Amino acid sequence: MSIRAKWVARVGEGRLVKLDFLIPGPSEKRTVLMSAEINRLVSGPWEDTIMGDRCARLRANLENIVSGAKLTVCWDPFKGRPHHQIGRLSPPQDFMFDIRCGEEPALRVTFHFAEKDVLVAYLCSPRSLPVSWLHRLPLGEGSSREWQGIIMESNALWGEPFPGSRPHSGNHIDDLLSNAVLR
Amino acid sequence: MTFSQTQFFAEIAAGHLGPEIPSSTRAYFQQRLRNRIFNFLLEKFVISQKEGLTKAALARRIGKSPEVINRWLGIPSNLTIDSISDLLLGITAEELEPGASSPLKAVQHNYSHFEELRFSTPSSGTDDTNWVNGGSSKNGGSSKNSVVLESL
Numbered sequence: 001m002s003i004r005a006k007w008v009a010r011v012g013e014g015r016l017v018k019l020d021f022l023i024p025g026p027s028e029k030r031t032v033l034m035s036a037e038i039n040r041l042v043s044g045p046w047e048d049t050i051m052g053d054r055c056a057r058l059r060a061n062l063e064n065i066v067s068g069a070k071l072t073v074c075w076d077p078f079k080g081r082p083h084h085q086i087g088r089l090s091p092p093q094d095f096m097f098d099i100r101c102g103e104e105p106a107l108r109v110t111f112h113f114a115e116k117d118v119l120v121a122y123l124c125s126p127r128s129l130p131v132s133w134l135h136r137l138p139l140g141e142g143s144s145r146e147w148q149g150i151i152m153e154s155n156a157l158w159g160e161p162f163p164g165s166r167p168h169s170g171n172h173i174d175d176l177l178s179n180a181v182l183r
Numbered sequence: 184m185t186f187s188q189t190q191f192f193a194e195i196a197a198g199h200l201g202p203e204i205p206s207s208t209r210a211y212f213q214q215r216l217r218n219r220i221f222n223f224l225l226e227k228f229v230i231s232q233k234e235g236l237t238k239a240a241l242a243r244r245i246g247k248s249p250e251v252i253n254r255w256l257g258i259p260s261n262l263t264i265d266s267i268s269d270l271l272l273g274i275t276a277e278e279l280e281p282g283a284s285s286p287l288k289a290v291q292h293n294y295s296h297f298e299e300l301r302f303s304t305p306s307s308g309t310d311d312t313n314w315v316n317g318g319s320s321k322n323g324g325s326s327k328n329s330v331v332l333e334s335l
Contacts, residue, residue, distance in 0.1 A: 008301050022191060022211070024291035031297040044191065046207035053210040060214035061259075066296075069222045070229070072257055072332065083257025102258050103214075117296060173329050180329040181229060183257060 029068025105129040110154040112167035221259035245273040
């Protein structure tokens with residue numbers, strides 16, 4: 001069974017949720033599939049709290065990815081400069097990435113590519129400040145125990161809907177993501 | 184409770200005498216605008232970069248530090264109007280001319296990446312057997328279309 005058949009089936013089963021535009025309009029040039037956790041965060045209605053604010057912004061950022069917008073990417077873990085929208089995590093051979101949402105408290109959403117331009121997003125964690133509504137400790141620096149934990153957990157979450165399949169990989173970001181800008 | 188577009192739009196469409204638009208709703212639209220502005224400026228910069236513009240030159244032209252330029256062109260942020268003006272002036276010697284559209288009148292475009300993939304035959308590059316240990320995908324890889332933003 002191809003990986004495409006698998007992820008299409010997972011969406012049909014409701015185990016992964018496809019992100020749709022809240023406001024119809026632009027063409028969907030990429031596909032973002034969400035775990036139940038991410039879907040809960042970005043599905044409104046949002047409360048008028050910091051959490052609501054951050055979740056609403058997260059939704060807007062994920063929709064920006066779906067729209068096919070140019071995205072800044074850090075390809076080499078620990079070697080890129082700060083301030084990019086998507087970063088590859090360590091170890092690089094896992095081809096796991098995170099989406100960076102910079103408004104404080106900054107959030108990170110881990111994901112793999114199922115194929116080019118098909119992102120499977122799993123978990124959301126705070127980057128440096130505690131966030132009570134995420135029930136996770138801040139990730140801190142790249143080699144922290146929290147980072148290792150979130151990467152292990154995300155890898156395990158890939159294996160559940162896609163047993164026997166590896167995340168999409170490549171030599172260059174163009175193999176995974178269209179309209180990318182390397183930092 | 185699912186979040187319906189109807190409910191979401193009702194908050195915006197309530198009119199001038201309607202209740203306060205929830206802060207989270209405003210945050211959603213704020214982020215959309217930040218993303219639009221960032222995308223707009225980044226596209227402009229990438230085009231100008233191909234014509235020889237560097238971040239260092241841009242920084243010098245608009246009197247900002249390299250670190251600021253890296254941040255402004257790295258990830259969407261809450262740029263001030265003055266910063267947007269400086270960036271556009273420095274990148275393309277242009278100024279912004281605002282426009283607006285109503286989300287209440289948005290029209291769904293027909294193309295969906297998801298629908299296209301769902302109904303198309305997967306290429307060999309998407310088979311499970313095509314795990315590449317750091318190499319190019321079996322479908323011949325892709326041309327290097329991405330751009331590198333040089334670091335200051």
